[in-house]
Amino acid sequence: MENDVTYLGKIIRVDSNTVEAEVSDNIPSAAPIINGRLYKIGQIGTFIKIPIGNITIYGLVSAVSNTPSKNDESGIKQIIGSRFLTIQLVGEKIGDSEFEKGIGTYPTINDEVHLVTEEDLFDIYGQKNEEKIEIGKHSSSENLSVYIDIHKLILRHCAILGSTGSGKSNTTVSILKAILNDYAGSRAILVDPHGEYASAFPEAKVFKINDASNSLYIPFWLMNFDELAFFLLGAKPTDDQKIEYRNFRELITTYKKENFKLKSGDVNPNFITADSPIPFNVRKVWHDMNWWLNATFSKPGKDDQTKATAKETSAGDYDKLIPATFEPYTMGSTEPYKSKHQEYYAYEKKILARLKDSRYDFLFNPGDYKDEKSPKDLHDLLNDWIGSDKKLAILDLSGVPFEVLDITIGLITRFVYDSMFWGRNEPYTGKSRPLLLAFEEAHTYLNKDENNSYSKSSVEKIFKEGRKFGIGALIISQRPSEISETILAQIGTLIALRLTNSGDQSIVKSSAPDNLNSLINLLPSLRIGEAVIVGESIKIPSRVRMKLNSPRPTSDDPKLVESWSKTHSVDKENYKTVVTKIREQKF
Ligand SMILES: Nc1ncnc2c1ncn2[C@@H]1O[C@H](COP(=O)(O)OP(=O)(O)O)[C@@H](O)[C@H]1O
Numbered sequence: 001m002e003n004d005v006t007y008l009g010k011i012i013r014v015d016s017n018t019v020e021a022e023v024s025d026n027i028p029s030a031a032p033i034i035n036g037r038l039y040k041i042g043q044i045g046t047f048i049k050i051p052i053g054n055i056t057i058y059g060l061v062s063a064v065s066n067t068p069s070k071n072d073e074s075g076i077k078q079i080i081g082s083r084f085l086t087i088q089l090v091g092e093k094i095g096d097s098e099f100e101k102g103i104g105t106y107p108t109i110n111d112e113v114h115l116v117t118e119e120d121l122f123d124i125y126g127q128k129n130e131e132k133i134e135i136g137k138h139s140s141s142e143n144l145s146v147y148i149d150i151h152k153l154i155l156r157h158c159a160i161l162g163s164t165g166s167g168k169s170n171t172t173v174s175i176l177k178a179i180l181n182d183y184a185g186s187r188a189i190l191v192d193p194h195g196e197y198a199s200a201f202p203e204a205k206v207f208k209i210n211d212a213s214n215s216l217y218i219p220f221w222l223m224n225f226d227e228l229a230f231f232l233l234g235a236k237p238t239d240d241q242k243i244e245y246r247n248f249r250e251l252i253t254t255y256k257k258e259n260f261k262l263k264s265g266d267v268n269p270n271f272i273t274a275d276s277p278i279p280f281n282v283r284k285v286w287h288d289m290n291w292w293l294n295a296t297f298s299k300p301g302k303d304d305q306t307k308a309t310a311k312e313t314s315a316g317d318y319d320k321l322i323p324a325t326f327e328p329y330t331m332g333s334t335e336p337y338k339s340k341h342q343e344y345y346a347y348e349k350k351i352l353a354r355l356k357d358s359r360y361d362f363l364f365n366p367g368d369y370k371d372e373k374s375p376k377d378l379h380d381l382l383n384d385w386i387g388s389d390k391k392l393a394i395l396d397l398s399g400v401p402f403e404v405l406d407i408t409i410g411l412i413t414r415f416v417y418d419s420m421f422w423g424r425n426e427p428y429t430g431k432s433r434p435l436l437l438a439f440e441e442a443h444t445y446l447n448k449d450e451n452n453s454y455s456k457s458s459v460e461k462i463f464k465e466g467r468k469f470g471i472g473a474l475i476i477s478q479r480p481s482e483i484s485e486t487i488l489a490q491i492g493t494l495i496a497l498r499l500t501n502s503g504d505q506s507i508v509k510s511s512a513p514d515n516l517n518s519l520i521n522l523l524p525s526l527r528i529g530e531a532v533i534v535g536e537s538i539k540i541p542s543r544v545r546m547k548l549n550s551p552r553p554t555s556d557d558p559k560l561v562e563s564w565s566k567t568h569s570v571d572k573e574n575y576k577t578v579v580t581k582i583r584e585q586k587f
């Protein structure tokens with residue numbers, strides 16, 4: 001064996017998960033060529049193997065030194081001409097069976113250490129089969145495809161982490177493309193806050209806010225009562241002591257209970273609460289509030305002031321936000337009398353302001369999902385997002401105002417989760433047809449320090465429970481240190497690209513599913529598009545090169561050089577359209 005071209009040296013120290021090897025003085029070459037391929041001895045992050053009878057233990061080189069890492073009592077003893085490799089043990093292969101992570105048998109002093117050749121790695125990664133997708137090529141070899149187990153990748157959740165420009169979006173495209181190409185029945189939703197992915201997936205269904213053909217709507221009536229009160233009125237659950245908050249809850253409950261006959265199927269009104277996702281007309285709610293505030297009556301007493309005693313001159317039009325009009329009240333003690341119903345004084349103006357703000361139209365004026373009379377109901381929304389033959393739905397949130405991004409992603413995630421939870425035993429969804437939800441720019445809305453985040457709590461639920469109902473999640477982020485710890489702790493597969501910030505590196509190190517510091521330490525020195533992949537879905541932790549996809553996601557960076565290189569015309573009319581847009585808040 002010592003004459004083998006792969007022979008490196010012998011074990012000189014064994015710890016619980018690292019061993020140290022001394023590279024022999026007698027190896028034929030420091031860079032042997034085996035089957036036409038050049039190997040370099042002592043490269044950090046490369047594999048070695050330790051054959052012991054019919055067991056082969058595999059390890060990763062994590063440090064190289066010309067002194068042994070632990071010196072004997074006589075002090076520093078340099079051994080000239082020798083090199084010492086610190087090796088992190090990764091897994092073992094027994095006889096002809098498959099490579100397994102984890103160590104059952106430890107090497108001992110003087111066991112031989114050998115180079116791992118390309119053939120060995122081919123053997124470990126195996127052939128492509130229906131359970132695997134190709135994620136890229138091994139960094140050490142253009143020919144060596146790295147496969148990952150699709151079931152574990154999706155249902156045990158995964159993360160793509162790396163600094164800006166390291167290749168995260170491209171990696172996301174690679175994975176989604178492999179899934180869409182290899183699996184006819186696959187399905188995924190990609191939450192795309194910067195609207196960069198549509199160009200990479202001509203075959204996908206793209207929903208975008210204010211888009212003429214495929215507009216993205218998140219009906220406001222998906223909100224539970226507290227959410228609705230907050231986003232419509234700025235009211236908080238602690239306002240529950242206020243009469244108007246309680247009245248508002250009753251009003252919403254009444255509206256929802258009236259609308260129990262629905263296009264997705266009738267609902268027993270006894271089960272309907274203010275929190276149920278039942279459509280109602282929010283413009284009518286405003287109109288009602290406005291009516292009671294401004295009405296005049298033939299009676300002075302509050303209890304006598306009813307619809308029947310009102311002095312209405314025109315009914316207005318709630319859909320157009322036109323209020324009803326009334327005979328003017330008189331100052332003295334003759335009719336008509338001024339309204340004594342002033343409870344909603346503060347709420348009425350807030351609702352009106354919200355409903356007039358066109359930036360919120362995707363929520364409060366959601367097209368075919370506007371109210372109980374509208375042509376579409378929630379099953380249409382699910383069919384659009386996860387029931388179509390397109391397999392991938394991209395939800396382009398680039399037009400969502402920042403202050404509602406969190407609730408928007410929260411509503412999307414909760415609704416999709418609920419559909420999988422309650423549909424878990426249906427033949428067409430739930431466990432029978434799993435779903436991947438991918439979240440780009442995850443640090444912006446899954447922040448660990450944010451206590452009242454709607455998106456964080458619903459995404460955390462997927463990470464904790466989703467697997468049981470067939471939902472897997474993928475998060476993509478350049479700031480892993482800002483992401484919820486609950487989420488990081490549940491990541492089954494970690495795809496880590498170049499990462500330069502040391503705070504982010506240490507988070508990745510501590511949340512990496514396999515405790516493999518030697519590979520994680522490589523993060524700052526990875527090339528663009530190169531990733532360290534560790535975790536449940538990969539046979540052996542690996543350094544992988546992703547291929548560059550085409551068509552590519554679009555970066556929304558302005559073309560600075562091109563623009564600054566030419567002169568621009570001066571026109572006094574400039575900026576008029578911009579100012580109008582600022583005033584109307586409308587594109
Ligand atoms: N696998 C790759 N091979 C070569 N170049 C790549 C690769 N991945 C990304 N790049 C280059 O890096 C740029 C940034 O990639 P991108 O995926 O947008 O990074 P991120 O999403 O992390 O900011 C791309 O425009 C492309 O030019």
Ligand SMILES: [Mg+2]
Pocket residue numbers: 168169170
């Ligand atoms: Mg990106």
